[in-house]
Amino acid sequence: MKKLLSGNEAVARGAWEAGVVLGTGYPGTPSSEILENLKEYEGVRAQWCVNEKVALEVASGASWAGARVLVTMKHVGLNVASDPLFTLAYTGVKGGLVIVVADDPGLHSSQNEQDSRHYARAAKLPMLEPSDSREAREMAKLAFEISEEFELPVLLRLTTRVSHSRTIVAPGERGEISTPFACIKDPKKRVMIPAYARLRHRVLEKKMERLIRYAEDAPCNRLEEGGGEPGIITSGISYQYCKEVAPDASYLKLGMVYPLPIGTIENFVRSSEKVFIVEELDRFLETEIKAMGMEVTGKRPEYCLGELNPDRIEALLREKSESTSSSPPIPVRPPVMCAGCPHRGVFMVLRKLKLFVTGDIGCYTLGTLPPLSALDTCLCMGAGVGQSEGFRTVLPAEDREQVVAVIGDSTFIHSGITGLIDIVYNGNGGVVIILDNRTTAMTGRQPHPAMGVTLRGEETTATNLEEVCRAVGVRRVRVMNPHDLQGMEDFLKESLPLVEPSVMIARAPCVLLTRGEEPRPYRVDLDTCVACEQCLQTGCPALVKLPDGKVRIEGFLCTGCGVCAQVCPVEAIGEYIRQDEPR
Amino acid sequence: MPEKATSIILTGVGGQGVLLAARILSEAALRSGLDVKSSEVHGMSQRGGSVLAQVRFGPRVYSPLTPKGTGDYLLALEELEALRYCALLKKNSRIMMQRCRILPSPVIAGFTPYPEDSVALLREEGYRVSLMNEDEVGTSGSARFANVFLLGMLACHLQFSPEVWREVVLNAVPERFREQNRQAFEKGRTIL
Numbered sequence: 001m002k003k004l005l006s007g008n009e010a011v012a013r014g015a016w017e018a019g020v021v022l023g024t025g026y027p028g029t030p031s032s033e034i035l036e037n038l039k040e041y042e043g044v045r046a047q048w049c050v051n052e053k054v055a056l057e058v059a060s061g062a063s064w065a066g067a068r069v070l071v072t073m074k075h076v077g078l079n080v081a082s083d084p085l086f087t088l089a090y091t092g093v094k095g096g097l098v099i100v101v102a103d104d105p106g107l108h109s110s111q112n113e114q115d116s117r118h119y120a121r122a123a124k125l126p127m128l129e130p131s132d133s134r135e136a137r138e139m140a141k142l143a144f145e146i147s148e149e150f151e152l153p154v155l156l157r158l159t160t161r162v163s164h165s166r167t168i169v170a171p172g173e174r175g176e177i178s179t180p181f182a183c184i185k186d187p188k189k190r191v192m193i194p195a196y197a198r199l200r201h202r203v204l205e206k207k208m209e210r211l212i213r214y215a216e217d218a219p220c221n222r223l224e225e226g227g228g229e230p231g232i233i234t235s236g237i238s239y240q241y242c243k244e245v246a247p248d249a250s251y252l253k254l255g256m257v258y259p260l261p262i263g264t265i266e267n268f269v270r271s272s273e274k275v276f277i278v279e280e281l282d283r284f285l286e287t288e289i290k291a292m293g294m295e296v297t298g299k300r301p302e303y304c305l306g307e308l309n310p311d312r313i314e315a316l317l318r319e320k321s322e323s324t325s326s327s328p329p330i331p332v333r334p335p336v337m338c339a340g341c342p343h344r345g346v347f348m349v350l351r352k353l354k355l356f357v358t359g360d361i362g363c364y365t366l367g368t369l370p371p372l373s374a375l376d377t378c379l380c381m382g383a384g385v386g387q388s389e390g391f392r393t394v395l396p397a398e399d400r401e402q403v404v405a406v407i408g409d410s411t412f413i414h415s416g417i418t419g420l421i422d423i424v425y426n427g428n429g430g431v432v433i434i435l436d437n438r439t440t441a442m443t444g445r446q447p448h449p450a451m452g453v454t455l456r457g458e459e460t461t462a463t464n465l466e467e468v469c470r471a472v473g474v475r476r477v478r479v480m481n482p483h484d485l486q487g488m489e490d491f492l493k494e495s496l497p498l499v500e501p502s503v504m505i506a507r508a509p510c511v512l513l514t515r516g517e518e519p520r521p522y523r524v525d526l527d528t529c530v531a532c533e534q535c536l537q538t539g540c541p542a543l544v545k546l547p548d549g550k551v552r553i554e555g556f557l558c559t560g561c562g563v564c565a566q567v568c569p570v571e572a573i574g575e576y577i578r579q580d581e582p583r
Numbered sequence: 584m585p586e587k588a589t590s591i592i593l594t595g596v597g598g599q600g601v602l603l604a605a606r607i608l609s610e611a612a613l614r615s616g617l618d619v620k621s622s623e624v625h626g627m628s629q630r631g632g633s634v635l636a637q638v639r640f641g642p643r644v645y646s647p648l649t650p651k652g653t654g655d656y657l658l659a660l661e662e663l664e665a666l667r668y669c670a671l672l673k674k675n676s677r678i679m680m681q682r683c684r685i686l687p688s689p690v691i692a693g694f695t696p697y698p699e700d701s702v703a704l705l706r707e708e709g710y711r712v713s714l715m716n717e718d719e720v721g722t723s724g725s726a727r728f729a730n731v732f733l734l735g736m737l738a739c740h741l742q743f744s745p746e747v748w749r750e751v752v753l754n755a756v757p758e759r760f761r762e763q764n765r766q767a768f769e770k771g772r773t774i775l
Contacts, residue, residue, distance in 0.1 A: 167619070
């Protein structure tokens with residue numbers, strides 16, 4: 001029966017039909033739902049790993065034992081996994097290994113909009129790119145076939161708009177899994193010492209030559225002779241946008257974006273008066289095709305930025321600059337930390353102490369926005385810890401005390417632990433704050449190793465964050481309540497001047513995890529309130545400014561965290577007991 | 584059904600049920616034998632951000648995104664979000680909107696005002712506006728069923744059968760809220 005599936009659901013379905021027995025990955029928008037869906041299927045083990053590098057390493061082991069494995073991550077996750085990736089191209093695989101990488105053109109929820117297609121060329125691996133959910137399912141299956149035929153990992157590239165659009169899919173049945181899985185010794189293929197790696201590099205180049213020939217007849221590359229002009233070479237979601245605005249054009253629709261079918265492209269270019277290359281982000285296809293010596297029309301520089309859509313493509317095909325809309329500005333609605341978010345109290349203290357805060361990737365990155373304005377860097381997963389060390393290493397002694405690092409619990413496990421070891425090893429002091437809200441909140445509350453629960457909801461041994469910190473050599477480790485502003489302030493003032501490093505674990509569950517528990521909302525006593533607006537500096541969405549400057553608390557939003565009450569200078573805010581009766 | 588794709592824009596603020604409404608509508612189109620594509624941006628939806636979903640259906644649909652100025656209907660659960668996305672619509676098309684103002688943080692902080700009369704602004708732009716007032720659902724906690732109420736208002740203008748609507752609405756909501764959702768949908772249908 002036909003179903004409406006998101007691109008992510010369709011990839012999970014296709015992988016399951018292809019006989020996948022293991023799925024690994026690390027959560028990251030827009031890729032997270034793939035494994036969350038895969039776990040629902042029989043006969044497959046889906047698991048979150050510590051980070052993307054580990055996910056790919058686990059997958060390579062299973063593949064070498066003969067199993068089909070799916071690995072999922074967002075675009076920046078592939079940077080983390082790139083070390084095993086490049087050498088895995090040399091060793092090759094046994095059981096099909098497909099790496100899903102989900103790019104985020106337009107930065108809906110990312111720190112950059114890198115184009116992951118470059119990885120295919122750089123690592124010399126085939127890459128497929130679907131343009132809707134139907135193709136996502138089909139190409140997931142095809143990717144496993146290509147992977148086993150060429151003994152190579154295959155990259156399956158999605159973008160946010162394909163991952164999170166729902167289109168019609170006709171699901172099929174699961175294929176037979178016949179191979180017995182085993183350890184087979186084959187050091188010349190599996191041990192990449194220079195002598196063996198030289199040989200494998202040669203094998204890889206031969207495989208690429210075969211893949212170029214394969215691309216000429218690949219079932220996912222499609223010629224659509226509309227009989228009209230212009231000719232358009234495109235792939236992924238851009239194909240759908242093009243069809244919307246130029247239904248009569250002739251198309252070479254590439255499902256395999258690397259390597260490219262040279263002969264097919266030559267024929268197509270020759271048969272059209274004018275050929276456009278339409279692609280989101282970088283000029284990847286354009287560069288490749290122009291390097292083949294063909295005359296094609298690419299795009300103006302502005303179309304390398306952000307997400308495309310039918311309107312932009314219409315302008316692109318007219319070789320015009322984009323028109324800028326002149327409509328009156330509508331107030332923006334930026335995302336905010338939830339009412340009761342345990343990060344808010346920490347940022348109130350950091351702001352009060354006027355510290356320089358090296359930050360990281362997670363909900364807490366929102367701490368940079370006004371009114372909190374208390375987070376000063378965000379580079380990549382785990383970076384805040386190392387950055388604090390860098391600042392402190394070169395700053396004059398009297399300025400070192402102002403630097404503090406913040407990092408989430410899941411992010412700390414992903415890649416913050418190594419930075420902390422570096423601080424200890426290189427004799428740097430300072431404070432690292434682990435914002436431990438007991439989940440991977442930003443990407444949709446996935447479990448992580450310190451929670452003692454797996455993706456499938458089974459209990460497992462929990463990584464103890466305090467013991468990890470002590471084990472790497474930090475002696476000052478303190479677990480604190482992030483709603484206790486004075487306590488955190490005291491600890492920071494005491495710790496920042498020390499030559500030895502300290503870790504403050506600010507621990508309270510994400511409010512989205514405790515939703516449904518009986519909240520104890522606070523209220524403002526309007527007779528006491530002096531309209532000083534100190535509480536509004538918390539940026540809590542439960543606080544509403546009244547016309548006279550005083551403040552009211554939205555009872556249905558307030559969780560009773562008490563942070564606003566602690567910053568109120570006149571004690572006007574208290575726990576709600578009965579109407580008109582503050583305690 | 585017209586030859587060209589019909590495009591419905593749905594918008595609101597995180598937590599208001601925009602995505603659920605989009606899924607119900609997509610399912611109704613699927614069960615009516617049409618090609619369907621829907622798109623949603625939900626990375627920030629749980630943190631009070633703006634939520635936009637689009638559902639397009641017809642004999643054949645390519646883009647999941649609606650070209651500017653071609654949308655047929657807008658369902659808005661919040662007034663500012665209606666203003667933000669109305670440019671996706673054709674002129675003269677209809678907006679079904681809940682009377683609801685949720686102040687975004689720059690307004691709360693006093694950086695910028697919330698538009699005074701959003702209905703007048705939308706009408707000035709040439710759209711026809713049908714309103715759902717807060718007391719209109721007629722069941723307690725009406726805001727919770729506003730998404731389904733707006734779908735009821737939309738249903739008057741589409742050609743999906745009542746059986747299809749009933750099935751997709753009831754299948755999509757938790758069992759204990761089925762009756763309220765059914766009532767909200769039927770009430771919405773009475774508003775033209």
